[in-house]
Amino acid sequence: MDPSIKFSFEEGVPLLDSSSYRKLMYLHTTRPDIYYAVNTLCQFSHAPTNIHLNAAYKVLRYLKGTVRQGLFYPADNKFDLCGFSDSDWAACKDTRRSVSGICMFTGDSLVSWRSKKQDTVSCSTAEAEFRAMALATKEMIWLARLLLEFRVPFQPPAYLYCDNTSALHIANNFVFHERTKWIELDCYKTREAIECGFLKIMFVKTGNQLTDTLTKVLHLAPFQDLISKMGMTNIFISPS
Numbered sequence: 001m002d003p004s005i006k007f008s009f010e011e012g013v014p015l016l017d018s019s020s021y022r023k024l025m026y027l028h029t030t031r032p033d034i035y036y037a038v039n040t041l042c043q044f045s046h047a048p049t050n051i052h053l054n055a056a057y058k059v060l061r062y063l064k065g066t067v068r069q070g071l072f073y074p075a076d077n078k079f080d081l082c083g084f085s086d087s088d089w090a091a092c093k094d095t096r097r098s099v100s101g102i103c104m105f106t107g108d109s110l111v112s113w114r115s116k117k118q119d120t121v122s123c124s125t126a127e128a129e130f131r132a133m134a135l136a137t138k139e140m141i142w143l144a145r146l147l148l149e150f151r152v153p154f155q156p157p158a159y160l161y162c163d164n165t166s167a168l169h170i171a172n173n174f175v176f177h178e179r180t181k182w183i184e185l186d187c188y189k190t191r192e193a194i195e196c197g198f199l200k201i202m203f204v205k206t207g208n209q210l211t212d213t214l215t216k217v218l219h220l221a222p223f224q225d226l227i228s229k230m231g232m233t234n235i236f237i238s239p240s
Contacts, residue, residue, distance in 0.1 A: 001037045001055060003217040008093045012049025021048045024056055027063070030070070032103065032113045033227045034059055036214050039115045070235040071110055078107025081143060081158040084204065085136035086211035087118070087128040096121055098128035101214030102136040103230065104143055110231045112139060115214040126166035132211075133167055134187040136160055137199060144198070156197060160190075161204035171201055 015021060022045045028038040037059050044052045083104040091099040097118050104112040116135065122128035140158045147154040162168055171190050193199035212218060213226050 001040070001058065001217045003219055005051075005055070005217075006093045007040060007044065007052060007055070009044065009047060010094075012051035015048050015050065015053060018045070018048050021045065021053055021056060024059070027059070031063075032071070032110065032230060033066075033069070033213065033223075033232050034063065035113060036099075036101070036115045036216070043117070068234045068236045069232055071231050072233045072235060073109045073231070074107075076107055079147065079152050079154050081106055081140060081147070081154060082161070083136050083140055083158070084161045084209060084211045085129070085132040086163065086209050086215050087122075087125075087132040088215040089122060089125045089128045091216065092117060098122045098131070099215045100128075100132035100135050101211035102132065102139055103211050103214065104136075104139055106143070106147070108231070112143065113214060113230075114139070124166075126164060126170065129162060129164035129167035130170055130187050130190070133160065133162055133171060133190045133201070137190040137193050140199065141193065157200040158198060160199055160201045161209070162201060163204050163206045163209045165203065168201055168203060 021041075024038055025042045025045065028035040037055075041048075041052055041056055041059070081104070083102060086101045088099045088101075090096045095117075097120070099115060099117055101115045102113065103110060114135070118128065118131050122131060137160065140160065144154060144156070144158060171194060190199065190201070194201065206212070207222070208229070210226055210230055213223060213230070218226070
């Protein structure tokens, strides 16, 4: 996608027939590299314009040029659980809601990813990041239970990486209440998971924040670097 374009309901000429445009929503099932782009365009499915359609064509051209790209899962016995969470504050031009992005790994394998617009408007970047951490925490708890159901040897803690120091301080400080009353109660799921020893949160530099590909449009070089770290590779070429 073009990093200079911010999509809106108000711009462009409405399409007379949008049936083909709506087929976009099935593209991102196995391709995390296009998840954010498709998720963004699907938000306009009920009233797409020519601007949205042109962006959809760009996604299709990208897919045509990367048909051999997919996720590689190595055969190993690593079952430690780690994840990344990030948000793009006030990303939506129409509602000013932020976008949360999460991706989860068991060992070196990407097993879960999501990009989702937040339910309410966040008043600060810290609040937006904390909501993304809450979403990631719930996903990690579910994955941990799934691993136990499959009798996979998983031992806590699970590690959650975030690039916002304010959100990390809020999650780690168990008596820091006055400045966090505006955060909804479900966000304290992260703090609860830390307190019981299930979760440990870690700082990651923005350049290594894998979920940037799920929360915002990136330029080519950082985009290719991050999706390679997520395990996206040419699946027809044997890894060295």
